[in-house]
Amino acid sequence: MSSYRKKRNSTKPIKPKPEQMTQPDPEYTNPGVERSIHTDRLTSGLPYQRPVNPKEVDRLIREWDERLLDPITVSFRDGKFYVVDGQHRISAMRRMNGGRGVMVDCKVYDGLTYEQEADLCYKLDKAKKRLSLSQSTNVLAESGADAEITEVKRLIENCGFIWALGKSHGKTGEIVSTRALVNAYRLLGGASFTRMLQLLWDTWEGDPRSLTAAVLAGMALFIKTYDTELNDKTFVSRLSQCDPDEINRRGRADFSTSNTALRFARVILEKYNGQRGGRKLPYRFRG
Secondary structure, three states: OOOOOOOOOOOOOOOOOOOOOOOOOOOOOOOOEEEEEEHHHEEOOOOOOOOOOHHHHHHHHHOOOHHHOOOEEEEEEOOEEEEEEOHHHHHHHHHHOOOOOOEEEEEEEEOOOHHHHHHHHHHHHHHOOOOOHHHHHHHHHHHOOOHHHHHHHHHHHHOOOEEOOOOOOOOOOEEOOOHHHHHHHHHHHHHHHHHHHHHHHHHHOOOHHHOOHHHHHHHHHHHHHOOOOOOHHHHHHHHOOOOHHHHHHHHHOOOOOOOHHHHHHHHHHHHHHOOOOOOOOOOOOOO
């Protein structure tokens, strides 16, 4: 059997030191002040924002009607005007002005923290029903308003991974999945969730193919089922010989059940038990 090993040297990022998690107060009473500001003075593209979608900009230009537009929502912080909501409108107005900046009506909030900006962005987008699951999770992670999401993000980053949340660049250690990760955390709890992430890193060193939603779901079920029986060193030794593509391929090819987590957990169990010698794990899945 051919051995799957990375040819390059992969260095795991240094884990940040754990800090006491504090949840910022998302409440703010600043009523906001309306004023006109030139777009060249506005800063957008913050991590909590949705990336500008060219198709959405095209649609705005086609359907442009100034009577229907609200002021751009802006936060004045640390001497800069940060766009909280309205980056697509700004892009559309600049394009219609030949790529040059324009004066725009804004509602400016003064004194908001970064976390409060992210919370306001989330509430505005949620009210307009514009956010996908990954986008809303990203905003909640940036705002710190959701304790569970904040903790999941902290544990992911402590294990050397990046929670890409719809902004994947194909880099080592990037996890794009949202639902599978949150479900894994809820199934396992913090300690076992961290164990799962550590096993994934030690086995495949952040290979994106080992971080698909299906593999994550299968790993979570596997860890939950064999919590006290599983030997972590044995897992890494045996599963690191297996190419992640094989796990994905065989998991997809199992048509005996519609339960994705079960299909992939079975493959992981088979690979764990597949080598000669050593203790084998009994089949304990329900299905």
